[in-house]
Amino acid sequence: MLKVLVSACLMGRRVRYDGQAKTVEDNALDRWRAEGRLVVHCPEIAGGLPVPRPPAEIEPGADADAVLAGRARILTPDREDVSDHFVAGARAASATARAHGVAVAILKESSPSCGSLEVYDGTFGGRKVPGAGVTARLLAEQGVAVFNENQIAEAVAHLEGLERREDSESGAREDAEGRRER
Numbered sequence: 001m002l003k004v005l006v007s008a009c010l011m012g013r014r015v016r017y018d019g020q021a022k023t024v025e026d027n028a029l030d031r032w033r034a035e036g037r038l039v040v041h042c043p044e045i046a047g048g049l050p051v052p053r054p055p056a057e058i059e060p061g062a063d064a065d066a067v068l069a070g071r072a073r074i075l076t077p078d079r080e081d082v083s084d085h086f087v088a089g090a091r092a093a094s095a096t097a098r099a100h101g102v103a104v105a106i107l108k109e110s111s112p113s114c115g116s117l118e119v120y121d122g123t124f125g126g127r128k129v130p131g132a133g134v135t136a137r138l139l140a141e142q143g144v145a146v147f148n149e150n151q152i153a154e155a156v157a158h159l160e161g162l163e164r165r166e167d168s169e170s171g172a173r174e175d176a177e178g179r180r181e182r
Contacts, residue, residue, distance in 0.1 A: 002103040002162060004032050005093065005139070007114050008042035010106065010149050015042040019052040022108055024149045028156045029106075039100045043113045043135040046096075047089025049082065056082050058112050060122035064137035074112050074134070077124050086113055090135040097144055104159050105139050109148035116146045 009016045012023040032038050045051070054076035058064065062072030068090070073083045090113065097105070107114035115133040120126070136146045147155040 001035070001037060001101075002159060002166070003039050003100045004037050004155070004159065005039045005041055005097050005100075005102045005105040005107075005144070007106065007108040007111075007149075008040050008045070009108055011038070011040050013040070013042065015045050015051055017044075017049075017051075017053050017055045022149070024152070026152050028152050039096060039102055041093055041096050043089030043093040044085065045089070046092035047085040047087070049085045049089070054078065054080070055124065056086070056112055057120040057122045057124060058131070058133075062122070064119075064132045064134045067134050068137065075122070086134050089113060090138040093135045094138045094142055097139055097142065102139075102144055103162050104155050105136070105144050105146045106152060106155055107133070107136050107139075107146060107148060109150065114148075116140075116148050 009022045010024045012021045014021045016022065056074050056076050058067060059073050059075055066072035067074055067083055068087060073081045074086045075081060107116055109115050110118055110120060110128055111133050112119055113133045113135040115131065116136045117130065118128040119131045119133055121129045140146050145158050
């Protein structure tokens with residue numbers, strides 16, 4: 001069974017920088033939880049950051065690739081460099097995904113860790129720019145399909161497509177093995 005990595009804050013865990021959750025109620029998440037598919041993870045906690053903590057953003061003009069390569073930073077409003085925590089959290093999420101057979105991730109949009117389509121612009125002015133967070137980027141690089149909390153229907157369709165393909169390939173292998181045995 002393919003697994004789904006989901007941001008802990010979306011599952012009601014109070015792990016965000018402000019000590020809050022961003023709980024998402026969705027039938028698909030409920031079904032996946034009942035099926036034992038969900039792998040709940042907070043990369044920022046896994047990277048060693050406390051709750052609560054100052055907000056953090058990728059510095060202006062930089063992106064997740066640059067942070068992961070050590071060419072850019074993730075900073076707090078006081079300019080504290082918390083990049084190492086975010087990178088460690090992204091690597092922990094990647095290792096967790098590999099260990100659990102994760103094929104799909106549903107992550108909190110706009111986060112410097114989990115954003116998949118946009119992140120804050122690094123000025124702490126509330127403006128967003130196109131781009132991904134470091135965890136979303138690393139997961140995508142390893143072949144995990146990354147979606148945000150507003151794309152759960154798309155994540156469901158993607159996972160179902162992967163499983164249909166997996167079932168079809170499994171059936172083809174069984175047919176080929178059966179023919180060889182005769």
